Amino acid sequence: MELIRLFWAFLKIGAFSFGGGYAMLxxxxxxxxxxxxxxxxxxxxxIIAISQMSPGPIAVNAATFVGFRxxxxxxxxxxxxxxxFASFFLVMTFARIIIKxxxxxxxxGIFAGIRPSVIGLIAAxxxxxxxxxxxxxxxxxxxxxxxxxxxxxxLHPIGIIMLxxxxxxxxxxx
Amino acid sequence: MKDYLxxxxxxxRVGAFTFGGGYAMIxxxxxEIVxxxxxxxxxxxxxxxAVAQSLPGPIAVNTAVFVGYKLKGFLGAVATLLGTILPSLVVIIILAIFYDRIKDxxxxxxxxxxxxxAIVALIxxxxxxxxxxxxxxxxxxxxxxxxxxxxxxxxxHPIFIVILCAIAGLLHRKxxxxxxxx
Numbered sequence: 001m002e003l004i005r006l007f008w009a010f011l012k013i014g015a016f017s018f019g020g021g022y023a024m025l026x027x028x029x030x031x032x033x034x035x036x037x038x039x040x041x042x043x044x045x046x047i048i049a050i051s052q053m054s055p056g057p058i059a060v061n062a063a064t065f066v067g068f069r070x071x072x073x074x075x076x077x078x079x080x081x082x083x084x085f086a087s088f089f090l091v092m093t094f095a096r097i098i099i100k101x102x103x104x105x106x107x108x109g110i111f112a113g114i115r116p117s118v119i120g121l122i123a124a125x126x127x128x129x130x131x132x133x134x135x136x137x138x139x140x141x142x143x144x145x146x147x148x149x150x151x152x153x154x155l156h157p158i159g160i161i162m163l164x165x166x167x168x169x170x171x172x173x174x
Numbered sequence: 175m176k177d178y179l180x181x182x183x184x185x186x187r188v189g190a191f192t193f194g195g196g197y198a199m200i201x202x203x204x205x206e207i208v209x210x211x212x213x214x215x216x217x218x219x220x221x222x223x224a225v226a227q228s229l230p231g232p233i234a235v236n237t238a239v240f241v242g243y244k245l246k247g248f249l250g251a252v253a254t255l256l257g258t259i260l261p262s263l264v265v266i267i268i269l270a271i272f273y274d275r276i277k278d279x280x281x282x283x284x285x286x287x288x289x290x291x292a293i294v295a296l297i298x299x300x301x302x303x304x305x306x307x308x309x310x311x312x313x314x315x316x317x318x319x320x321x322x323x324x325x326x327x328x329x330x331h332p333i334f335i336v337i338l339c340a341i342a343g344l345l346h347r348k349x350x351x352x353x354x355x356x
Contacts, residue, residue, distance in 0.1 A: 014230065014231045014232075015230050015231070016230055017230055017231070018228075018229075018230050018331075018332075018333055024232070046273065050266065050269050050270070050273060052193075052286060053269070053276075053282060053283075053286050054262060054265040054266055054269055055189060055190050055191055055192050055193055055261050055262055055265060056189050056190075056192055056234070056258070056259065056261055056262025056263075056265070056266075057192070057232030057233070057234045057235055057258075057262070058232075059231070059232045060232060060235070060259050060262045060263070061262050061266050064262060064263050064266040064267065064270075065266050065270055068266070068267050068270050069270060073267065076263060076266070076267055077263070080259055080263055083231075083232075084231065084232070084235050084255060084259060086230060086231060087229065087230065087231030087232065087235045087236050087239060088235075088239055088251065088255055090229050090230065090231070091225070091226070091229055091231075091236045091239040091240050091243070091251075092239060092243050092248070092251055094225055094229065094240075095225070095239075095240045095243045095244055096243070098221070098225065099244060105347065105351075106344070108347065109340075109343045109344035109345075109346070109347035109348070110340040110343050110344055111221050111224070111340075111343065112343040112346065112347060113317060113339040113340050113341065113342045113343020113344065113346065114220075114221070114224040114336055114339050114340050114343060115217060115220045115221065115224070115308055115314075116308055116313075116314040116315070116317040116318045116321070116339070117224070117317050117318065117320070117321035117335055117336060117339035118220045118223050118224045118227070118304075118321070118336075119220070119301055119304055119305045119308070119318050119321070120317070120318045120319065120320065120321025120322035120323075120324075120325070120335075121223075121227060121321050121322075121325065121332055121335065121336075122197060122200065122223070122297060122300060122301040122304065123298075123301045123318075123322050124321065124322050124325035124326045125197040125297060126197075126294060126297050126298050126301060127326050128326075129197075129290075129293060129294045129297065130294050132290075133290035133291045133293065133294050134291055134294065139287070139290065139291040140291070142288055142291040142292055143291035143292065143294050143295045144295075146291070146292045146295035146296065147295045147298070147299070150295065150296070150299045151299075156205055157191070157201040157202045157205055157296055158187065158191045158202065160292055160296060161191055161193065161289055161292060161293075161296075163292075164288045164289050164291070164292030165285035165286070165288045165289050166285075166288065167288045167292075168284045168285050168286065168287045168288015168289065169281050169284045169285055169288065171288065172284040172287055172288070173284065
């Protein structure tokens with residue numbers, strides 16, 4: 001019964017939070033802290049800290065953490081499946097329609113408008129990340145260094161991430 | 175089976191190295207799916223990001239499911255979904271167990287202090303690369319700027335940007351059709 005409540009709570013979070021990433025935090029907080037009281041406010045802040053040092057979508061991280069804290073490994077799996085459940089079926093439904101009517105006037109027109117806007121969206125995400133991540137000379141230096149490496153080499157993004165982590169340790173230790 | 179494993183494998187890497195959420199997975203998926211394996215092209219990738227951004231749920235998960243479904247149907251979507259969520263499931267459980275000991279380890283914090291500015295640079299390069307896939311006519315540049323200004327300065331929610339641009343695209347197509355111009 002408790003596990004069903006857990007699944008349901010995270011299904012709601014997955015189904016009603018738009019925009020991904022930190023945009024999902026208010027809804028997660030509402031459900032997990034205020035509504036079900038699975039976590040205290042302090043623990044919720046801890047989750048954000050944990051999410052920053054672990055990979056993957058923040059909503060998935062929160063689901064796993066809450067599920068594990070209260071119901072062990074099984075709880076973490078159930079909460080995680082809850083949070084991706086709606087996405088899985090919604091995206092497949094849309095993908096199916098879009099692929100089927102790809103050549104239609106309607107779908108072609110829509111994507112002719114959306115495609116350039118996505119470039120704008122990504123550039124905008126870049127600006128907001130810049131504001132929270134580039135906080136001093138050292139972080140500015142790292143981002144410039146990475147830009148040069150990306151421009152000059154074909155290094156895989158994973159390689160870049162590992163390398164920049166090492167840069168971080170070196171630069172911030174001095 | 176080999177194809178599913180390959181998809182799982184690619185998205186396992188996406189899930190394992192997406193730090194910073196949301197758009198941070200774009201450079202890795204772009205590298206793996208568009209450049210290295212050429213499973214989809216850049217303009218299709220833009221379409222997928224648009225859909226992933228417009229539907230509820232984590233963007234990385236939405237993108238993974240779309241790519242998996244497009245390439246290999248239902249089971250493809252299952253493979254990419256599992257690949258994307260498995261790394262965070264495992265890492266979070268480990269961190270949840272050891273959190274009190276880990277949170278004060280200084281070098282881990284420094285590592286992520288270095289990673290964050292790098293993500294900005296990675297996403298910036300992705301935007302540049304992806305912008306090469308669309309022609310620089312007046313209409314496209316107008317919508318690109320509108321989306322950027324709308325979010326950064328006017329604080330419009332991305333979903334409304336996507337909807338407005340979809341309508342603009344439809345109207346533009348219709349006009350083009352009527353006058354037969356390009």
